[in-house]
Amino acid sequence: NAGVTQTPKFQVLKTGQSMTLQCAQDMNHNSMYWYRQDPGMGLRLIYYSASEGTTDKGEVPNGYNVSRLNKREFSLRLESAAPSQTSVYFCASSGQGSGEQFFGPGTRLTVL
Amino acid sequence: GEDVEQSLFLSVREGDSSVINCTYTDSSSTYLYWYKQEPGAGLQLLTYIFSNMDMKQDQRLTVLLNKKDKHLSLRIADTQTGDSAIYFCAETKYNTDKLIFGTGTRLQVFP
Numbered sequence: 001n002a003g004v005t006q007t008p009k010f011q012v013l014k015t016g017q018s019m020t021l022q023c024a025q026d027m028n029h030n031s032m033y034w035y036r037q038d039p040g041m042g043l044r045l046i047y048y049s050a051s052e053g054t055t056d057k058g059e060v061p062n063g064y065n066v067s068r069l070n071k072r073e074f075s076l077r078l079e080s081a082a083p084s085q086t087s088v089y090f091c092a093s094s095g096q097g098s099g100e101q102f103f104g105p106g107t108r109l110t111v112l
Numbered sequence: 113g114e115d116v117e118q119s120l121f122l123s124v125r126e127g128d129s130s131v132i133n134c135t136y137t138d139s140s141s142t143y144l145y146w147y148k149q150e151p152g153a154g155l156q157l158l159t160y161i162f163s164n165m166d167m168k169q170d171q172r173l174t175v176l177l178n179k180k181d182k183h184l185s186l187r188i189a190d191t192q193t194g195d196s197a198i199y200f201c202a203e204t205k206y207n208t209d210k211l212i213f214g215t216g217t218r219l220q221v222f223p
Contacts (some may be wrong), residue, residue, distance in 0.1 A: 031209045042215040100142045103154030
């Protein structure tokens with residue numbers, strides 16, 4: 001079991017460029033999440049998906065889109081990156097009703 | 113609001129006890145959690161407590177919950193250098209699997 005995997009680990013973009021962050025889990029979890037982590041602000045939920053085919057906005061969705069491609073994969077897309085999106089991005093997943101979330105290792109994104 | 117608040121830093125000597133505090137807002141939260149984040153890694157669940165409990169002990173970890181004051185604490189006995197990390201408390205948002213995380217407390221253990 002790999003758990004939750006994320007790619008890439010690091011990325012540098014120029015303002016206006018686009019990219020997709022990939023996330024996959026092999027635990028057969030229904031729910032998946034994308035967070036960003038900024039110093040002194042903890043983790044903030046960007047988008048989540050309660051089940052395959054559904055997605056909902058979290059606390060800070062502006063500038064992002066997501067796709068729940070299948071039960072395993074949940075991708076996060078930045079269409080036009082901005083310096084304010086410089087952050088560490090974490091993907092997580094959880095089973096039905098458990099509350100415990102399993103996190104990937106993170107993607108460190110810098111937007112110049 | 114949905115703020116879960118923690119102090120940002122805590123520094124303790126190796127062998128002492130550490131107490132990390134958290135205040136939360138949603139009195140309907142079913143579970144409250146403590147997660148640990150080591151440098152360069154994602155978060156890992158340390159322990160959790162049901163909202164109808166007031167204490168839970170798990171080896172060196174003791175969680176105390178005061179529902180009246182919406183206050184949660186994590187006590188680490190005999191703190192070791194390997195305990196140096198960021199600790200996040202989190203509450204469940206009512207009737208969902210979503211978690212609301214605190215800002216995190218960076219614990220530094222010195223010899």
